Amino acid sequence: MAIRLKKSYRFAFRTALFISVILTLLFWLVMRFYNLNNWVLLVILTSSSFLISFFIVQQRIERFIYRRIKRIYDDVSLLESSSLTSRTITTDMSTLTAEIEKFAQDKKIEIDTLRIREEYRKDFLGNVSHELKTPLFTVQGYLETLLDGAIDDKNVRKKYLQRANKAVDRLIYIVKDLDLITKLEAGDMNLTWEEFDIIELIKNVFELLEMKAVKQKISLTFDMDYVEPIFVRGDREKIRQVISNLLVNSIKYGYENGTTEVSVENLIQNKVIVRVTDNGEGIPEQHIPRLFERFYRVDKSGNRKEGGSGLGLAIVKHIIEAHEERIYVESVVGVGSEFSFTLEKA
Ligand SMILES: Nc1ncnc2c1ncn2[C@@H]1O[C@H](COP(=O)(O)OP(=O)(O)O)[C@@H](O)[C@H]1O
Ligand SMILES: [Mg+2]
Known part of the structure; x- marks a missing residue:
């Protein structure tokens, strides 16, 4: 790996200065001792001691320290060729330290991310x-x-x-x-955008779930007669999945002889909001923030109602977010729950 080392002379300069000052002092004492008073000689001695020590010190530094620093660069760059080698490399110690620290910091973040992902994966499995x-x-x-x-x-x-x-x-x-x-x-959810009548889609899902609903003695209705179609934009099949998941939940967690009501209302200019309201068992408040996590269930015991996978709401959230829309939930224990999501009007 070709690395250009930017040289720094400061250290050699200072050391040489230090040495030559001391030597000059020494020369001066010696001269006084022999009663010599040759200032020219003193200047020559001083400057030559400065130059000689400067070159020797610089040589030694280049030989040893620079080589080692270069090796550190090489070693570190081996791990992550992009982060260090692209920039000019310096032998200046403080820059090097800062760069190594930054490198370590980046690595730490990377390791943390990997660790979280690994935990997530284990959890999932x-x-x-x-x-x-x-x-x-x-x-x-x-x-x-x-x-x-x-x-x-x-x-x-x-x-x-x-x-x-x-x-x-x-x-x-x-x-x-x-x-x-x-x-x-x-993340490879390819939405197939189309315009469709949301009312028709909901009716469709009602029909599909009729058997299930009758069995649990739950009636599925609209809040009013929707005579006109309401056209929205989105992925029809995915939205069908959302409505189906919400309705299945309302049937599953509803009380016998209960009702699930669906409404479609204008929200703002170009949005509608679809609400699925039931009068079932409701959800305790402390569970609501985690409801959309996958595998999250309120009742974790084995004797829960005819089980789902705990994935229903996680799927719903993913689909709604892929549409860049929002989903809301409100619930009171023993009274019922309302799940609502927005959609863009066509
Ligand atoms: N309409 C609802 N009424 C009461 N509780 C609900 C309702 N919808 C969802 N829940 C609660 O949220 C949890 C997560 O729902 P979901 O992700 O669909 O998983 P699943 O239905 O497979 O258990 C459910 O286990 C249930 O406790
Ligand atoms: Mg479910």
Whole structure:
């Protein structure tokens, strides 16, 4: 690696000055001792002692110190060729120290970032395996029971197979969510922008979730009759996912005979706000700030309601943020929750 060393003469200059002053003093004392009074000789002796010591000191510095500094530069540059070599290198100690300190600081930041990412990754893997374990063990349990003889029992065999099938459904559901969130977090969410009628889309999702809602005795409605279409701009399929996730939650965490109401209102000139309001169990205030984190759940115990993946709201947030829109949540325990997000009008 070609490194240009900028020379510094200050140290040699000062040292030579120091030496020559002392030597001059010495010469002068000696001359006085022998009663010589030759000022020309003294000047010659002084200047030559200065020059000789200057060159010797400078030589030694270049030989040893400069070489070592250069090696430090080389070593450090080996690690990160871009951060140091691009600039002029100096042998001035304070600059070098400052540069090394800056280098160490940068490295520390880099290491910290990597450490955080590593923790995040471990966390993610831990959560994934935890989420997959439960349904997998369920499937395994039923299959083993069937193999152990339950298969001959006409009364239970269908029931067990159905339960195993349900657990497989849940596995697939979790894997799909994982797949989606991984894509979203990798940042390669390509939005397909189009203009569409949000009312029609919501009706669509209502129909898809009707069975689920009827089973939980929850009715899905609009707050009023929307006769006119309301056109918005966004990625239709992704917004469908958002509405679906919010509605599924309102069904899952709603009370029996409850209602989920959706409204679409004008917000400001070019925005609409879509609200999904339920009168379900609500969310304790201390959980609200973390609600959109992936795998975050209010009820962490095993006996929670028919489980999701804990990814639903994380996915919702990612999609809304990719649209550069906002999502809000308000909730009161025992009264209900309202999730709302903005969209651009077409
Ligand atoms: N409408 C709602 N009413 C009450 N709690 C909710 C509602 N929506 C979400 N939550 C809470 O937020 C948590 C995270 O939701 P989500 O990310 O969709 O995960 P999941 O539904 O898979 O548990 C849920 O576990 C639930 O505790
Ligand atoms: Mg959910």
